[in-house]
Amino acid sequence: MRRRRRKIEDKENLERWLLTYSDLITLLLAFFVVMYSMSRIDAKQFGKMTDALNYILKGGTQIVDKGGEKDPKGHGLLKLGNLNMIQRRINERFKKLGRHEELQTEITERGLVIHIMESALFPQGSAKLQPRAREILDLVAEQIKPLPNHIRIEGHTDNTPIQTALYPSNWELSVARTTEVVRYFTDYHDIAPN
Numbered sequence: 001m002r003r004r005r006r007k008i009e010d011k012e013n014l015e016r017w018l019l020t021y022s023d024l025i026t027l028l029l030a031f032f033v034v035m036y037s038m039s040r041i042d043a044k045q046f047g048k049m050t051d052a053l054n055y056i057l058k059g060g061t062q063i064v065d066k067g068g069e070k071d072p073k074g075h076g077l078l079k080l081g082n083l084n085m086i087q088r089r090i091n092e093r094f095k096k097l098g099r100h101e102e103l104q105t106e107i108t109e110r111g112l113v114i115h116i117m118e119s120a121l122f123p124q125g126s127a128k129l130q131p132r133a134r135e136i137l138d139l140v141a142e143q144i145k146p147l148p149n150h151i152r153i154e155g156h157t158d159n160t161p162i163q164t165a166l167y168p169s170n171w172e173l174s175v176a177r178t179t180e181v182v183r184y185f186t187d188y189h190d191i192a193p194n
Helices: 017-039 043-058 080-096 131-144 170-189
Strands: 064-066 103-108 111-116 151-153
Touching: 080 103, 080 111, 080 131, 111 131, 131 170, 151 170
Parallel strands: none
Antiparallel strands: 064 111, 064 151, 103 111
């Protein structure tokens, strides 16, 4: 006996376009979610965070940093030629005083960075400015006061651990030294604290 094969007729699926359409809508939704999430990033805060992480990873040691903030619109930032001129002036002034070994300057992507040796400003384990430190800070303030850039002051200590009633750790000493320099610039040179 012979079996009969049944022909199964497939109906033509008229709704195949729905699969393509749903894929398209899903991709568009994903695209707009990504666009929305990227638009919520505060560029200024992101830049500050990036600078801070770069600084930490490089192990920076600067005390005064001129031009730490980046201005995306270009308002108020000095050109590289002006920074070179200011760097030369500061180096020449310190050389004339015979104190050039107490200071280093360099130009980075953040601006002019001025490194002042700890021993030139503070006695060991103290945040009180030495009398000769005022001469150094006066020269630096004279050069940076007219500039439109932001100034970042960072205080650091040596790696000798400290534990006194006034400074329980090197962290407190670093903060106190930074505050002392900021106060000197604001009180004696009218440099805006912000």
